[in-house]
Amino acid sequence: MKITRMKVGGFAANCYLLMDEETKEAAVIDPGSCPGKIVSALEGYHVKYILLTHAHFDHFAALLDVQKETGALVAMHEDAADAVNDPERNVSKMFGRDLPPIHTDVRLKDGDTLSVGNLTIRVLSTPGHSAGGCCYLCGDVLFTGDTLFRLEVGRTDFADGSYPTLCKSLQKLAALPGDYRVLPGHDEETTLQYERDHNPYFYGD
Incomplete structure (x- = not known):
């Protein structure tokens, strides 16, 4: 498993490229901007999925361009699939952005799994930051979006x-x-145990 992180766009969102080096299949997680940079980094790979952690525009503004170049299927939690095309819910209206509509190919639920080559990605529904927020668990890595x-x-x-x-x-x-x-x-990566031990929000009520 190979993971490449890219900081994209004016909001410094993280886009992740999840790649199975044996089968040369890949997934893109949260393509917020810089589609050319993302596609170039995937040269030699077949991009199977574009995965969204949630439906805020700074995490998907480059989605259609990446999809056009790769032919990847768009997958997100079922509760985000409508929000992604609502300017108020995806926060694009607040920042004066006008985005074209996105079609969701795969509507995910809590506990669903996806295969990328030999990698298995498990969906964890984690709403709160927004409806339809989710995390993706693959091996020893947890992609948490804005949760x-x-x-x-x-x-x-x-x-x-x-x-x-x-x-x-x-x-x-x-x-x-x-x-x-x-x-x-x-921001930067961390570990779940570190957050269990130190994150003041972890046991809020």
């Missing part, structure tokens, strides 16, 4: 946000057995 950051969590004052709901999602992550690398939607 969990290093010593922080995603804000909940946008449409569909709910702090009590986010706290329940954090408790769900805390209950996962063992430790994982945490690759968030912004």
Whole structure:
């Protein structure tokens, strides 16, 4: 398993390229901007999926361009599939962005799994930052989008946000057995155990 992180766009969102080096299949997680940069980094790979952790535009603004170049299927949680095309819920209206509509090929639910080559990706529903927020678990890596950051969590004052709901999602992550690398939607990576031990939001109510 090979993972490449790219900081993309003016909001410094993280885009991740998840690649199976044996089969040369890949997935793109949260293509927020810089489609040319993303596609170039995937040369030699077949991109099977574009995965969204949630439906905020800074995490998917380059999706259609990446899909056009790769032919990948677009997958997101079923509760994000409508929000992604709602300017208020995807926050594009707040920033004066006008985005073309996105078609969701695969509507995911909690516990679903996807295969990328020999890799298995498990979907964990983690709403709170927004409806339809989810994390992706692959091997020892947890892609958390804007649910969990290093010593922080995603804000909940946008449409569909709910702090009590986010706290329940954090408790769900805390209950996962063992430790994982945490690759968030912004900022630097951390580990789940570090956040269990130090993140002040982890056991909020």
